[in-house]
Amino acid sequence: MALNSREHIIQQIRKALIHPSDPPKRVRSESLLTESPFVECEEDTAMRFAQRLLALQGKFVYAENLAELGDFLQQAAGTVHPSQIHCMEPSMQEILTRCNFAFAQSAPSHSSGASDEALRAMEIGITSCEALIAWSGSVMVSSRQNMGRTMTILPPV
Template identity: 35%
Template sequence: MKENTTSKERLLKKIRKALLERRDNPYPNLEDLPLYPPATELPEVIFAEQFTAVAGQFVFCEDELQFIEILLNLAEEREWRKIYCWEPALQEIFKKYDYPFFETDKDFDKAEVGFTLCEALIARNGSILVSNANEAGRRLGIYPNVHVVVAYTSQLMMDLKDGFKLIKTKYGHNMPSLISTITGPSRTADIEKTLVLGAHGPKELFVFLLDG
């Protein structure tokens, strides 16, 4: 007598049978296989290309002095006045060169630019790996119209997995409760399929990469 079962029931029966049968992994070394061809450019070049491709603005600086010089010209050109920075390491640089900034959240609703550090830069997709473990939290990277990230070449990783390894080495068992990536300025195309920058966050995103 022919078995009267639906195709769905037959499929589920096969799945149950497969789950009951223990089998060796046919691809034990799958995770070790490279996902991408070997990089032919330096990570700095790859990151800059990918980051600018998503409307990010990239600046390479040889040292802190060049960083301040470029920042002075940029701030004058853009007429930045309300610049906020809550990262102690960045505050030390600004104070060293007498660069004016707000180190408290006074009049934060008028903030024009927020300066933050990051956990790593991911060259492969031009992304910034961030966490809530720094002093800036999330506000300085979301509220002001301009978000400026300061990073060092030692934080430049090729892939996300390398970035996560860097974070794990840094924090050990005290991992941040929030780890995320930023890829370009905030954007949306939900309204009539028109791309709008600054929809839910900064309209402009800068990365200053310092050698060191």
């Protein structure tokens, strides 16, 4: 007589209860409990970040002081008028001011009623990041920052 699905499953459960099998043995290495899953980096993390960023065709500049940073920023900005260079973060504005780098003190924003054209007219947006990720050479920005990610998306530079 043919068993329906329910009866077949019940029969399999009865067999398993009559002839139980040993539970699988857990292999638990003590090293898994004491060692970190992260591989320690032998080299300086700043150097590793720079190398990975350069491998991704990113640009990395090291400045020993604010004067060097200001010189690099002037060179990078080229002929862009300071009114098209925007920075919204007070901490970054302070650094740029100390570097003698000219920029617009505020950027157009949706909250101030600026149009999409005004937002797209920005040539350069300067913002901080939340973290530099040495393992991949990535720069982490998020919506937690001032203006969210607008300053990293809309301006071409």
